[in-house]
Amino acid sequence: MPFTFPHFGSLTHVFEVVMREVGKNDLLLPKKPNRRTAELGARYSPEFICTPFKLTLGTYIEMLEEGADELGSGSCHSWCRFGYYWPVQKLILEDLGYDFKFICLDYLRPYILLRTLQKEIGNGCSLQRAIRAVRIGWIKNRLTDLVDDLLYKYRVIETEKGLSEKMAETAFKIIVETKRLRDIKKLRKQLPEFFKKNIDVQKRDNLIKVGICGELYVVYEAALNLDIHKKLNELGIVVKNTVSLRSYLDMGLKLNPFVKSPYKTAIKAAKPYIENKCGGETLENVGDIVLCKKHGRDGMVHLYPFTCMPEIITRSFIPQISQEYNLPVLSLVLDEHTGEAGFSTRIEAFADMLIRRK
Amino acid sequence: MKKRVGFPNALLFYKFSILWTTFFQELGAEIVISPKTNKIIKDLGVKFAPDEDCYSTKLYFGHTLYLKDKVDFLFIPRIGSDHEVNVGCPKFIALAEVLKSMFPDLPKIIMPFFSMAKKNHGRFKILRIIFSIGFRFTLNPFRILIAGKRAFDAQSKYDEELKFSEEELHKWENSKIFLQNLSIQEQRKTPLRIALVGHPYVINDDFSSVNIKNLLLSRGIDIITPDQMPKALIENQMEKLDYNMYFNYAREILGTTMHFIENNSIDGILQLIIFSCGPDSLIGEMSARYSSRKPGTPLLQLVLDELSSETGVLTRIEAFLDMIERKNEFRRNEENCHLHSLILDH
Structure with a gap:
């Protein structure tokens, strides 16, 4: 029973690690989404659903054609459509005539998440093993985020073009292959030295630094954001992702009383504008934009998929924040029709503006 | 002088209007409700609202801007959810703050926050909200309490009157009673029964629904809307799904559609979808897929936005009605043939 899940930027490695840790070795790793994936997904999707739905549906169809028959999907119970992805995708794929089974992981409810990991994916492994798998998952997620940050920094200052990307690939391989917890913890110091x-x-x-915030899938998945990180790097700008799956997954960070969680700080900073959680990463994003100068960033890029409900709210606050703090913020809507040229032009104009301001 | 409180006549106002207006009336405030959506309000909304918001939210912006200079307070509650598990739309939570951020010159906004599912708000929170609002208008705590009680009583009475019991629904399905008082009923030889499904703020808003409700009524068609359906019936349908439908206001819509698709007891279902509404994009797809798996009751889905024209919608509805009538006639003929052949056999 080959198991597969959608491609999710560097988080793909984290998902792979968690699945392998609970004893699911029959994995069919997802391919990077391409033009065909987007076309397949858009053909069968509802008219104005958000774009991640279309890309993940396309990935599922491609992977089903390759022989997968267990599909893993996230699920949630919040003010977002994400929890409905699998029911609707299941209906669509059933109508297309595929034979498969959906396994959904509710990441907002830890106990249910562990139970699903244990029973449906781990084939009845012990609860300890599931807990250990999730723990290793979040520890490795810190490392993949670290590698992402290093890559987005070294790509600007490297002398040999393309070397840091190769190094990042190797680093991801090391992260996935390291098994013992002690060795994994050492990697945190080894990886920067390795780079x-x-x-x-x-x-x-005087390198210009820009933070990238927005909807999680768009920020991570290079196929959907047209590799905005690389484009900005080539223009001589160091970028850093401010959103991460760790805001949900990283229990270690939440429980540790000595470390201040950046996500909590961001939520606090967003208070004057919006007080209550309204799905997605709205509060974190508003807070990150407010704290932009405090973190030493010269500007922010806000990405969101077309018709994303929570991020439209964030988008509505940006003009006010940008005016009050005198910040350059570029907000970009992305979907499968986004043209490469128009997108590049806007990024270049933004970069020019940042350079002139500096 | 009485303090004037403004209510934008859009979105959740269609659901909770009695509760809100009764409460403020009892407190001694002057109620200012924006008029029904018209062209001026639509133009205001489309011009100033964020581009990607759904059409209904844009209209809400229009209503608020229309009220801007006419009131001392605006009442825009932030309702996260009014159910233990299920949530509402994220835009309902953020509306007040977004409006405040985009238009700094708006009058003071009264924005109580209520979320049952995520924050475990209950009766105590309601009491706190009632008092925090009430002390802005009167200093008499008993008056505030009585106002709150009367408001909730009035709302529950209204809801009870709106909802039909299962017996009544059953009778209606068997065409023994009529829900609407139709004077032109006689025009049609056999009365048509159609479920008009969609959000209450779309169906009851004549402007955004391009007057579809009145159009159907004027043709002698008996309609039922999701907010009239018995709650038990909808919950019953929702239990058949293998996932939890956690958008609370979408449950009614999907439940109604599924009930009629399953029972095949009425002539057609007409679903109104608002362009770029999040929950609608999903329930639209789900209804279409469920309907194609169990064909029998025709389903027409209309996507509405600020560019929808009455003529275009009219054409499609007429075609839909013609199709239903032809189908009914075909079925009647078939039954007659069947009867005829039975008689001949004997």
């Missing part, structure tokens, strides 16, 4: 040792850099002062 430093292998990549020749050309030191530059």
Whole structure:
């Protein structure tokens, strides 16, 4: 029974690790979404559903054609359509005549998440093993985020083009393959050294730093955001993702009283504008934009898929925040029709503006 | 002088109008309700609202801007959910704050927050909200309490009157009673029964629904809307799904559609979908898929936005009605043939 899940940027490695840890070795790793994936997904999707739905549906169809028959999907119970992805996708795929089974992981309810991992994916493994799997998942998620940050920094200052991308690939491989918890914890110091040792850099002062916030899938999935990180890097801008799956998954960060969670700080900063959670990452994003200067960033890019309900709310606050704090914020809507040229033009204009401001 | 409180006549006002207006009336405030949606309000909304918001939210912006200079307070509650598990639309929570952020010159907004599912708000929270609002208008705590009680009583009475019992629904399905008082009923030889499903703020808003409700009524068609359906029946339908439908206001719509698709007891279902409404995009797809799996009751889905024209909608509805009539006639003929052949056999 090959098991598969949607491609999700660097988080794909985290999902793979969690599945392997509970003893699911029959994995069919998802391919990177391409033009065909988007077309397949858009053909069978509802008219004005958000774009991640279309891309994940396309991925499922492609993977089903390759022989997968267990599909993993996230689920939630919040003010967002994400929890309905699998029911609707199930209806669509059934009508297309595929034979499969959906396994959904409710990431907002830890106990149910562990039970599903234990019973449906882990084939009845012990609860401890499921807990250990999730724990290793969040620890490795910190590492994948670290590698992402390193890549988005070194790609700007590298002398040999394309080397840091190769290094990042190797680093992801190391992260996935390291098994013992002690070794995994060591990686946190080893990875920056690994990058430093292998990549020749050309030191530059006054690098422009930009934070990227928005809807999780769009920020992580290079196929949907047209690799905005690379585009900004090529223009000489260091970028950093401010949103992460860790805001839900990282229990270690939540329970540790000595570490301040950046997500909680962001939520606090958003209070004057919006007080209550309204699904997705609205509060975190508003807070991150408010705290932009405090974190030493020169500007923010806000990405969201077309018709995303929570992020439209964030978008409505941006003009006020941008005016009050004198911040450059670029808000971009993305869907499967986004043209590469128009997108690049806007990013270049934004970059030029940042350089002139500096 | 009485303080004037403004209510934008859109979105959740269609559901909770009695509760809100009674409460403020009892407190001694002057109620200002924006007029029914018209072209001026629509233009205001489309011009100033965020581009990607759904059409209904844009109209809400129009209503609020229309009231801007006419009131001292605006009442825009932030309702997260009014059910233990299920939630509402995220825009209902953020509406007040978004409006405040986008238009700094709006009058003071009264925005109580209530969320049963995520924050476990209950009766105590309602009491706190009632008092925090009430002390802005009067200093007499008993008056505030009585106002709150009367408001909730009035709302529950209204809801009870609106909902039909299962018996009544059954009778209606067997065409023994009529829900609407139709004077032109005689025009039609056999009365048509159609379920008009959609959000209450779409169906009851003549402007955004392009007057579909009155159009159907004027043709002698008996209609039922999701908010008239008995609650037990809808919950019954929802239990048949293998997932929890957690958008509370979408439950009614999907439940109504599923009930009539399953029982095949009426002539057709007409679903109104608002462009770029989040929950609608899903329930529209679900209804279509369920209907195609169990064909029998025709389903017409109309997507409405600010560019919908009355003529275009009229054409499609006429075609839909013609189709239903032809289908009924075909069925009647078949039954007659069947009867005829039975007689001949004997």
